[in-house]
Amino acid sequence: MIISPRLTGKAAVVTGAGRGIGRAIAVRLGQEGADVAVVDIHAQSAEETASAIRALGRRSVVLTVDLSRVEQIRVMIDQVVEAFGRVDILVNNAGRVEIKPFLDVTEAEWDQTLDLNLKGTYFCLQAAARQMVKQGGGGRIVNMSSVSGRGGRADSSAYAASKMGIISVTRSAALALAQHGIRVNAVCPGIVPTPMWDKIDEDRARLFGYQAGTARAQLVEKVPLKRVAEAEEIAAAVAFLASDDSSFVTGQALNVDGGLEMD
Numbered sequence: 480m481i482i483s484p485r486l487t488g489k490a491a492v493v494t495g496a497g498r499g500i501g502r503a504i505a506v507r508l509g510q511e512g513a514d515v516a517v518v519d520i521h522a523q524s525a526e527e528t529a530s531a532i533r534a535l536g537r538r539s540v541v542l543t544v545d546l547s548r549v550e551q552i553r554v555m556i557d558q559v560v561e562a563f564g565r566v567d568i569l570v571n572n573a574g575r576v577e578i579k580p581f582l583d584v585t586e587a588e589w590d591q592t593l594d595l596n597l598k599g600t601y602f603c604l605q606a607a608a609r610q611m612v613k614q615g616g617g618g619r620i621v622n623m624s625s626v627s628g629r630g631g632r633a634d635s636s637a638y639a640a641s642k643m644g645i646i647s648v649t650r651s652a653a654l655a656l657a658q659h660g661i662r663v664n665a666v667c668p669g670i671v672p673t674p675m676w677d678k679i680d681e682d683r684a685r686l687f688g689y690q691a692g693t694a695r696a697q698l699v700e701k702v703p704l705k706r707v708a709e710a711e712e713i714a715a716a717v718a719f720l721a722s723d724d725s726s727f728v729t730g731q732a733l734n735v736d737g738g739l740e741m742d
């Protein structure tokens with residue numbers, strides 16, 4: 480596929496970009512002409528993503544950060560500014576999921592999920608937006624929600640709460656930051672075969688006695704387009720929201736799920 484660059488000269492930050500959807504987003508932004516800071520808790524996988532971006536002729540730096548720690552997030556944005564001089568695009572992608580029956584979720588599990596998915600997203604957004612306001616010229620922020628953020632989930636209730644919270648934060652930030660020319664949107668993927676989904680499938684098989692692969696197959700049956708997504712299809716939606724092609728779009732949560740959810 481030939482991609483015409485819409486992000487030439489932009490400085491982007493993608494969190495959780497060491498693998499899965501985050502890696503596909505980071506590479507896509509690089510293909511569109513952006514320099515990309517690859518943020519992940521795992522340095523080695525992040526370095527592989529950064530190498531792929533450098534191979535495109537773009538600049539890339541790796542920042543090893545635990546995004547559930549707010550003090551590390553603040554330093555991370557300073558490091559991006561040190562590397563690229565500015566921040567134009569933030570993609571808040573890092574996330575975790577815990578498959579657990581509702582009655583068994585512990586306080587520690589709740590905190591781990593909410594600290595990364597919701598608190599991490601909020602404070603990355605705040606730190607990047609402060610920089611965007613300071614430098615002037617607006618900005619684009621894309622938060623990774625999920626179809627799980629559109630409703631409840633009996634076996635991943637903390638995750639669903641975090642993803643619904645991300646939609647609320649997206650709307651609040653869009654309202655607060657519009658005056659600065661900063662647009663904030665969310666993407667809600669359906670099923671994307673990544674290491675996260677492998678773990679969901681394994682955990683559901685172990686907890687509920689399914690055969691491995693059954694949980695995913697049952698969900699695919701409910702998808703009108705009758706298939707899972709490629710990570711690159713999620714990345715394409717993120718690139719649209721990060722580009723001027725979406726110049727009049729803010730505060731939205733875009734389902735990229737083959738029609739699974741329609742609200």
Ligand SMILES: NC(=O)c1ccc[n+]([C@@H]2O[C@H](COP(=O)([O-])OP(=O)(O)OC[C@H]3O[C@@H](n4cnc5c(N)ncnc54)[C@H](O)[C@@H]3O)[C@@H](O)[C@H]2O)c1
Nearest residue numbers: 495497498499500520545546573574625670671673674675
């Ligand atoms: N895979 C799907 O079907 C699906 C569906 C809907 C939404 N999502 C969302 O998309 C995003 C990416 O999902 P994925 O499937 O690529 O997940 P993944 O588990 O395959 O990758 C997540 C990345 O985040 C990094 N990460 C985890 N904890 C971190 C921390 N504390 N600090 C920094 N980095 C950390 C991991 O090292 C990994 O590189 C997540 O927010 C997820 O909730 C995924």
